Amino acid sequence: MATTSDTEAPRNQNSNGSDFKQRPDPRVSWWAMSPEEALNEVGVGDARQGLTETDAEDRLHRYGPNVIERQEARRWWQILVDQFKSSIMLILVVAAVAAFIFEGTADGLAVSAVIVANALIGFFTERQALRRMEALAELGSSTVSVRRDGTVREIEADRVVPGDIVIIEEGLEVPADARLLESNRLQADESTLTGESEPVGKDLDTLGEETDLMERTNMLFKGTFVSRGSGEAVVVATSTDTELGEISRLVSESTGDETPLEKRLDKLGQRLVYVTVGMAIAATVSGIITGRDLVLMIETGIALAVAAVPEGLPIVATVALATGLHEMSKRNALINRLSSVETLGSTTVICTDKTGTLTENRLAVKEFAPAAGEGRPHRYDVVALADQSDEVRSRVKEMRRLGALCTNVEAGSESGDPLEVALAADAREHGLELSKMRAENPEIGEIAFDSQLMEMATIHEDEDGHFAAIKGAPEVVLDQCEGVDSAPWKDLADEMSGNGLRVLAIARRQLDTTSNVNLGPDDVYEHLEFVGLVGLRDPARPEIAGVIQECQDAGIEVAMVTGDNARTARAIGLEAGIIRDESAEVVSGSDIDERVGNDGAEEDLRVFARVTPKQKLEIIEWFRSRGAIVAMTGDGVNDAPALEKADIGIAMGDRGTDVAAESSDMVLTDDQLASVVAAIRYGRVIFANIRKFVIYLMSCNLAEIVAVGVAAVAALPLPLLPLQILYLNIVTGVFPALALGVGRGSGGVMSRPPRDPQSPILEPQHWGVLVAFSLLIAIGVMGAFFAALGPLQMEQEAAVTIGFMTLALSQIWHVFNMRSDDSKWYRNDITSNRWVWGAILLCLMLIVGAVTVPGLSDVLSLSTPGFSGWLLAIGASLVPLVLGPLTRRLVAHGRGLFG
Numbered sequence: 052m053a054t055t056s057d058t059e060a061p062r063n064q065n066s067n068g069s070d071f072k073q074r075p076d077p078r079v080s081w082w083a084m085s086p087e088e089a090l091n092e093v094g095v096g097d098a099r100q101g102l103t104e105t106d107a108e109d110r111l112h113r114y115g116p117n118v119i120e121r122q123e124a125r126r127w128w129q130i131l132v133d134q135f136k137s138s139i140m141l142i143l144v145v146a147a148v149a150a151f152i153f154e155g156t157a158d159g160l161a162v163s164a165v166i167v168a169n170a171l172i173g174f175f176t177e178r179q180a181l182r183r184m185e186a187l188a189e190l191g192s193s194t195v196s197v198r199r200d201g202t203v204r205e206i207e208a209d210r211v212v213p214g215d216i217v218i219i220e221e222g223l224e225v226p227a228d229a230r231l232l233e234s235n236r237l238q239a240d241e242s243t244l245t246g247e248s249e250p251v252g253k254d255l256d257t258l259g260e261e262t263d264l265m266e267r268t269n270m271l272f273k274g275t276f277v278s279r280g281s282g283e284a285v286v287v288a289t290s291t292d293t294e295l296g297e298i299s300r301l302v303s304e305s306t307g308d309e310t311p312l313e314k315r316l317d318k319l320g321q322r323l324v325y326v327t328v329g330m331a332i333a334a335t336v337s338g339i340i341t342g343r344d345l346v347l348m349i350e351t352g353i354a355l356a357v358a359a360v361p362e363g364l365p366i367v368a369t370v371a372l373a374t375g376l377h378e379m380s381k382r383n384a385l386i387n388r389l390s391s392v393e394t395l396g397s398t399t400v401i402c403t404d405k406t407g408t409l410t411e412n413r414l415a416v417k418e419f420a421p422a423a424g425e426g427r428p429h430r431y432d433v434v435a436l437a438d439q440s441d442e443v444r445s446r447v448k449e450m451r452r453l454g455a456l457c458t459n460v461e462a463g464s465e466s467g468d469p470l471e472v473a474l475a476a477d478a479r480e481h482g483l484e485l486s487k488m489r490a491e492n493p494e495i496g497e498i499a500f501d502s503q504l505m506e507m508a509t510i511h512e513d514e515d516g517h518f519a520a521i522k523g524a525p526e527v528v529l530d531q532c533e534g535v536d537s538a539p540w541k542d543l544a545d546e547m548s549g550n551g552l553r554v555l556a557i558a559r560r561q562l563d564t565t566s567n568v569n570l571g572p573d574d575v576y577e578h579l580e581f582v583g584l585v586g587l588r589d590p591a592r593p594e595i596a597g598v599i600q601e602c603q604d605a606g607i608e609v610a611m612v613t614g615d616n617a618r619t620a621r622a623i624g625l626e627a628g629i630i631r632d633e634s635a636e637v638v639s640g641s642d643i644d645e646r647v648g649n650d651g652a653e654e655d656l657r658v659f660a661r662v663t664p665k666q667k668l669e670i671i672e673w674f675r676s677r678g679a680i681v682a683m684t685g686d687g688v689n690d691a692p693a694l695e696k697a698d699i700g701i702a703m704g705d706r707g708t709d710v711a712a713e714s715s716d717m718v719l720t721d722d723q724l725a726s727v728v729a730a731i732r733y734g735r736v737i738f739a740n741i742r743k744f745v746i747y748l749m750s751c752n753l754a755e756i757v758a759v760g761v762a763a764v765a766a767l768p769l770p771l772l773p774l775q776i777l778y779l780n781i782v783t784g785v786f787p788a789l790a791l792g793v794g795r796g797s798g799g800v801m802s803r804p805p806r807d808p809q810s811p812i813l814e815p816q817h818w819g820v821l822v823a824f825s826l827l828i829a830i831g832v833m834g835a836f837f838a839a840l841g842p843l844q845m846e847q848e849a850a851v852t853i854g855f856m857t858l859a860l861s862q863i864w865h866v867f868n869m870r871s872d873d874s875k876w877y878r879n880d881i882t883s884n885r886w887v888w889g890a891i892l893l894c895l896m897l898i899v900g901a902v903t904v905p906g907l908s909d910v911l912s913l914s915t916p917g918f919s920g921w922l923l924a925i926g927a928s929l930v931p932l933v934l935g936p937l938t939r940r941l942v943a944h945g946r947g948l949f950g
Contacts, residue, residue, distance in 0.1 A: 406613070492518075762833075866881065
């Protein structure tokens with residue numbers, strides 16, 4: 052019996068004599084009730100009358116509109132404020148304020164320009180998140196026919212209330228969860244809710260309370276579609292009380308997680324806070340103690356603070372990720388969130404659905420097993436039929452003819468029940484045109500498919516009178532056939548089903564010419580002539596095995612998560628290469644909760660069948676508990692929570708729903724798993740590029756700190772002035788780094804396993820190389836500066852110009868030290884990057900202009916260094932370029948830096 056709450060809400064009297072609760076309890080097992088019990092529970096006395104308009108209005112007031120509640124979106128000003136919450140941005144804001152106070156307008160504006168640029172880029176990128184969840188709220192906005200006051204009328208779906216009697220017709224988008232009262236050949240497409248790829252037959256049978264969602268054949272659910280037949284149903288749940296409403300809640304609870312890249316960048320920024328404040332204070336205090344001018348040392352401290360922060364990092368990271376977005380769009384992958392590009396590159400597990408991703412999303416006839424008199428049952432692959440005897444081919448031809456006739460498919464159409472479309476298409480491909488066959492054998496009657504009888508028949512004219520073409524479940528049809536030993540055929544049907552095929556039995560019956568053709572099931576489904584078995588499958592994509600192998604070669608696990616049955620899942624898993632042998636375990640239905648509930652489980656599970664939306668979240672968490680970065684594909688409403696919860700949610704753009712697309716990080720316009728692999732490759736390249744320009748920027752900035760800090764502490768002349776540091780950080784700290792960010796990477800990026808998802812942007816060997824590079828640059832700058840002051844006897848302003856020029860040129864050449872590990876020094880991903888050469892040319896022009904252009908050189912306190920000065924600066928700037936490769940080998944000890 053149905054379960055209800057222990058304490059029932061007070062009941063109110065209904066105008067038609069029954070009573071109802073304030074609100075139907077969402078815990079009620081409506082599928083475990085008879086139609087009469089469901090009507091009584093929801094407070095409807097007579098389904099032929101339905102609710103009164105007064106009662107319906109009262110319920111609408113009590114329950115609210117039949118819409119999915121929207122998630123409150125962030126306002127534009129909240130998004131803008133969020134741009135200033137990172138550690139790097141806070142440092143820059145403090146530095147800008149201090150620059151305005153102590154240094155003047157020019158310095159303050161220089162820092163402020165960087166802040167504004169970063170904030171605007173982040174604002175416009177994240178504003179698109181306001182679209183999330185809106186698609187769910189739009190579902191159910193159509194009209195629907197209901198019976199009220201004994202009359203059928205059309206109302207807006209958002210005005211449907213519990214107790215409404217809904218008139219069900221083919222093509223209807225179901226407006227609410229409802230218990231069926233009448234069913235005539237009724238089938239529903241529930242793929243967007245449950246993941247089940249086949250239409251579900253509906254009936255009135257009372258089911259057990261423990262029946263899974265996908266087996267509730269006496270229920271219709273909000274957001275699904277009636278694909279066939281007609282009937283009536285009583286609404287038992289609306290808005291957020293529906294199964295779709297539960298999914299909406301799961302989506303809402305699954306949002307808001309930071310991506311791994313955001314976490315890493317924020318952690319790096321926090322570390323820089325301590326480094327920046329500590330070094331700036333130390334240098335400033337040391338300078339003051341040694342007798343330096345107070346204002347000058349405050350200015351120097353501000354400059355060091357800015358120098359320590361790679362202010363170009365947010366801009367370059369955004370541009371690098373935006374480049375990844377552009378590249379992915381050319382490969383049929385649309386990115387909803389920039390940081391998702393990098394996160395995809397760290398993916399260690401891909402949880403993929405079956406239908407349309409691993410398979411072609413269309414049923415196709417794969418095998419025939421024609422009847423052969425007393426002969427042993429034998430199955431033939433359609434490809435091998437050409438090599439069989441004339442008798443076998445003749446029997447298969449008759450199976451094709453009868454199978455195509457026993458359908459409701461319109462001649463030449465590809466719409467309708469996928470199984471019937473497949474039968475008609477297979478016949479057409481082998482010269483049996485449906486229109487011609489129907490002309491030769493006109494259809495004059497039909498016994499519609501019945502989910503209880505599990506078979507269907509059409510009645511046709513022929514030269515002998517009339518005959519019936521029958522198709523249905525093998526175990527049903529075989530028991531109705533004469534002259535056939537059903538046992539071996541049933542065994543063969545089980546064998547075919549075990550290989551993932553959907554199996555039908557085909558039969559015929561010659562009817563008495565004097566019989567009335569308006570026959571019922573009892574008149575036709577007996578004394579049948581068995582014709583054979585046909586097996587159909589949604590075949591795996593031809594390229595999918597190679598794609599799965601490529602993932603496995605790259606160290607990425609692939610798991611299938613599907614709503615289909617375990618047999619079908621196993622067959623596709625074997626065909627695609629996700630599992631390797633028949634003994635591999637397929638976890639199905641209620642077993643999933645037990646198997647993935649153990650966080651410490653180390654089982655090698657790869658195929659999950661009959662999965663509910665909630666179980667998809669549990670599977671994601673199970674993989675995460677093992678340290679995985681999880682990408683999840685999906686296309687339906689039922690996939691939305693999982694797409695939100697996964698580190699990377701990947702929606703199918705071709706066949707998917709708007710709900711799935713809006714809940715995802717990436718949308719595939721071609722629904723190809725190969726596009727995911729291409730995205731993973733580029734994601735790995737992006738992370739390597741980010742690591743390159745982080746090391747480049749920080750080694751350049753640390754060199755500035757070392758050069759100025761050492762001079763300040765040692766009471767020596769400063770080789771660089773504060774405004775010069777800001778200028779260099781904008782020029783050499785942005786353009787070469789931008790060029791590094793758009794590199795295409797090395798050729799071996801997919802031949803290595805994924806990096807540790809927990810690894811930081813900079814690991815110990817990177818910090819060691821970074822410090823070594825910065826010391827090389829600082830040594831060159833200090834050497835050139837003191838050579839200008841000493842042997843060359845230059846004025847201090849000219850020596851400072853030499854220091855500025857040496858630092859600038861060192862940073863430009865330093866970009867060539869960022870090449871990939873598996874490349875040669877003269878031919879690599881840096882020398883082949885045309886953007887690098889463009890950035891070098893632009894930087895050279897800006898540096899030369901800073902020294903030679905009147906006005907700019909005055910602001911920066913620079914002067915023309917002369918021939919000897921240029922020669923000194925160029926020579927000293929080559930130190931990091933010449934010694935850089937050796938430094939990499941010595942400090943990194945053979946460990947990879949950039950992949």
